[in-house]
Amino acid sequence: MLLLLPVMAFSQSRTITGKVTDATNSLPIPGVSVACKGTTTGSISDGSGTYSITVPDNKTILVFSFIGYKTQEVPMGVSNVINVALEVDATALDEVVVVGYGVQPSKHELSYSVSETKRGGRSRKDKQQSPASALQGRVAGVQINDVYYNTVAPVEPNTEEYGTINENIFRGALQEPLSTFSIDVDAASYSNVRRFIQNGQQVPKDAVRIEEMINYFDYDYTQPTGEDPFSIYTEVSAAPWNGQHKLVHIGLQGKKIAVDNLPASNLVFLIDVSGSMSDPNKLPLLKSSFKLLVEQLRKQDRVAIVVYAGAAGLVLPSTSGAEKQKIINALDNLEAGGSTAGGAGIQLAYATAKENFQNGGNNRVILATDGDFNVGASSDQDMEHLIEQKRGDGIFLTVLGYGMGNYKDKKMEILADKGNGNYAYIDNMLEAQKTLVNEFGGTLFTIAKDVKLQIEFNPAKVQAYRLIGYENRMLQAEDFNNDKKDAGELGSGHTVTALYEIIPAGVKSEFYDIDKLKYQKPTGSTTVASNSNELMTVKFRYKNPDGNTSKLLQQVLMDTNVALEKTSDDFRWSAAVAGFGMLLRESQYVKEFGFKDVLGLAQGARGKDVEGYRGEFIGLIRNQNLMTRR
DSSP states (O other): OOOOGGGOOTTTTTEEEEEEEEEEEOOOOOOOEETTTTSEEEEEEEEEEEEEEEESSSOOOEEEEEETOOOEEEEEEEOOOOEEEOOOOHHHHOOOOOBBBTTOOOEEEOOSSSSEEEEEEEEEEOOOHHHHHHTTTTEEEEEEEEEEEEEEOOOOOOOOOEEEEEOOOOOETTTTOOOEEEOHHHHHOHOOOHHHHHHOOOOOOGOOOHHHHHHHHHHHOOOOOSSSSEEEEEEEETTTTTTEEEEEEEEEEOOOOOGGGGGGGGEEEEEEEEEOOSSSTTHHHHHHHHHHEEEEEEEOOEEEEEEESSSSSEEEEEEEEEEEEEHHHHTTOOOOOOOOHHHHHHHHHHHHHTTTTTTEEEEEEEEEEEEOSSSOOOOOOHHHHHHHGGGGGEEEEEEEEEESSOOHHHHHHHHHTTEEEEEEEOHHHHHHHIIIIITHHHHHOOEEEEEEEEEEEEETEEEEEEEEEEEGOOOOOOOGTTTTTEEEEETTTTTTEEEEEEEETTOOBBOOOOOOOSSOOOOOHHHHTTTEEEEEEEEEEEEEETTOOOOOEEEEEEEOOOOOOOSOOOOOOOHHHHHHHHHHOOOOTTTSOOHHHHHHHHHOOOOTTTTSHHHHHHHHHHHHHHHHHO
């Protein structure tokens, strides 16, 4: 339904994408009819409210209609993205009944009544509930002569896999003054969490990686001006969920390189075409999203396509980016079927990338799959060893995840972490646009590898600290100076944000209570520490993409007492995202802090929000607040 045809193929047409939401609560609305006025061309929004429609490139008017809402006509402008918020039609609501979550009606259940809404098998009076709230995710329907036909998709067994996350605890600054971790620019967790919320499902705790949720968003950090491709930003204020604690915000800004100045790319699309990829939100969505990437390629860029099912094969030799139609035709010919020999596919993809290696260029394998490997090397350990063997060849890895139900997030994350790569989850065409077009340079062009952070806390100012998120990115203190230790990669223009929650010295906290030490000197007797207003020192190591020796940068953060309301939008926004993630994980550290508090914090920190990503997040908070009433 959401097949996006390449714009270049239509000299007199344009492809418009966007999202349809409820104007009252910002919930996405699935099943909205999107029509080109005066023609037979039309489309329907998917489960996340996303639509795509190819229309004539003239003064076209798009018509958005859905039962229970006022029809809206929108003239096309210069933008190819049109987001629409539909208003509830109160008169139409008196003519519709919907079947909500947990209900299992017959295949086609007829509803004639007017004012009762069934949710979870119970009926209650609720004319205020919007159709989007009731229809979200699982219900689709059509209206015929004032009768609303409801169909509910059968519930399939969920075999999704997530790695276990044990939340970071508070560490004593006197006993453990160093905190060391690898950066993470992956954003897969956020779009995956969004998918669960939009589908009205409970979010698995281990699907929530807070650092990936924070790093999904752009932040307004200053571009670097020196010879190093980074700038470091720091800010400190009170922690919104605990006024006695402080929150430290650390931001890294990677240098943005203009696309025209990026080195030539040697790309290998490694595409899973096994039977598990046959669903519309897998291979069909994959092919459409890869076409967006193809349109970004230049003449000097080259692409090969390797596929795998029961075996692996090369379906397109390395081809110039100027031959876009040839690459698109190869994508169009792909079909799903068979078992999943992921290990064999990886071997062939890396061999192909090595054969066409570009010295000084961007050599990268782009793996697109649901992660359900079941033939040959398939265990997490097998895949980890396989990728570790390949990364020494100077070939980077991008992992794109698709689908639901059998999605193997744990395996995908391991592949990206161990393969000098990044990881994104593509659940709709707007996410594909964000990852493969809007963030083209950051996703595909590495400006630094093995990037590590080490924080040294001043025990005279800091009693205890904890890093929020990054649980599976923690390193030993000695790893920081060890250039053989693998760490994260940073792309052109990417930002990285990390938050520390701090218990100031002298503050009594229920989260950190240990006996006084017998053999260690009291904090106040450390002359350098006690005479300094330094809160911490941020140390940062990185290597050039083709280098083997790291370079050290560092910056001191002074202890200040800035009120939360006086902090930057970026500070408060990152805190809101972190708080949301902690609530989803049922963290022990946010006892009295609820979704309403997160909502207020986020609404006051939305900022410019040119692309609308922050507005979408605010809608997720509202949705989750409605479901939990916390």
